[in-house]
Amino acid sequence: MSEQSNQPFITQDGSSSLISDKFGEAYHSRYGALEESNHVFIDAGLKHLIDLGKDKINILEIGFGTGLNAILTLLEIKDKPISVSYTGLEAYPISLDEASVLNYSDLLDIDKNTFIQLHECEWGQPQTFENFNFTKHQIEFERFQNSQTFDLVYFDAFAPSVQEHLWEYPFLNQIYQMCSDEAILVTYCAKGSFKRALKQCGFKLESLPGPAKKREMTRAVKCILIKSSGN
Numbered sequence: 558m559s560e561q562s563n564q565p566f567i568t569q570d571g572s573s574s575l576i577s578d579k580f581g582e583a584y585h586s587r588y589g590a591l592e593e594s595n596h597v598f599i600d601a602g603l604k605h606l607i608d609l610g611k612d613k614i615n616i617l618e619i620g621f622g623t624g625l626n627a628i629l630t631l632l633e634i635k636d637k638p639i640s641v642s643y644t645g646l647e648a649y650p651i652s653l654d655e656a657s658v659l660n661y662s663d664l665l666d667i668d669k670n671t672f673i674q675l676h677e678c679e680w681g682q683p684q685t686f687e688n689f690n691f692t693k694h695q696i697e698f699e700r701f702q703n704s705q706t707f708d709l710v711y712f713d714a715f716a717p718s719v720q721e722h723l724w725e726y727p728f729l730n731q732i733y734q735m736c737s738d739e740a741i742l743v744t745y746c747a748k749g750s751f752k753r754a755l756k757q758c759g760f761k762l763e764s765l766p767g768p769a770k771k772r773e774m775t776r777a778v779k780c781i782l783i784k785s786s787g788n
């Protein structure tokens with residue numbers, strides 16, 4: 558059981574979010590949690606890869622939090638010939654009571670049990686929901702190591718003003734090393750120093766319109782450079 562007490566609130570699109578007790582930050586944009594997750598992670602990330610023809614997708618989520626990105630991913634691929642292996646990382650899980658007051662299942666018209674199961678399932682134990690294979694790890698991002706590579710990274714840490722080191726080269730390069738060739742990373746952040754650090758890792762950047770009231774978001778593509786023969 559978590560000892561934190563995160564404060565629930567309703568964002569401007571009517572969907573729930575939390576204010577983190579530990580970080581003093583909102584888990585989502587105050588203009589709309591659902592709007593932000595759909596725009597940044599589902600539309601610019603998951604749907605983009607599906608449109609490119611990918612039907613087996615390994616996703617890494619940096620910050621499982623409320624589970625909103627995970628449930629939206631499960632819903633997006635439901636009844637489609639696509640399989641997703643989803644790895645969510647979280648060091649400071651919300652409690653089951655906190656998860657229970659989130660209104661996502663009402664808004665998304667899904668069985669609340671499915672959403673709650675994402676929170677109830679054992680850490681480190683894969684759980685299968687038809688074509689959605691889900692594993693969450695209770696670990697600090699910085700300590701996560703994995704032999705598998707990821708095709709899509711939902712980079713959803715708290716903002717650089719709160720967790721600066723996660724938006725800098727050393728940690729981003731750790732993520733880059735876990736990415737498959739042409740993997741993409743999506744995030745709500747478009748800060749200049751962050752984008753420069755992504756480039757330094759070898760990512761190619763696309764600046765896309767952000768969700769409500771946000772001018773820009775970032776999509777980064779891993780580019781494997783072909784070394785010249787030296788001629």
Ligand SMILES: C[S@@+](CC[C@H](N)C(=O)[O-])C[C@H]1O[C@@H](n2cnc3c(N)ncnc32)[C@H](O)[C@@H]1O
Nearest residue numbers: 620621622623625626647648649697698713714
């Ligand atoms: C912006 S919130 C994530 C929002 C989440 N994707 C959602 O839809 O609710 C960032 C999350 O990262 C977690 N977190 C922050 N620092 C961490 C760290 N160093 N290692 C692991 N988790 C961390 C927080 O507890 C929080 O759940």
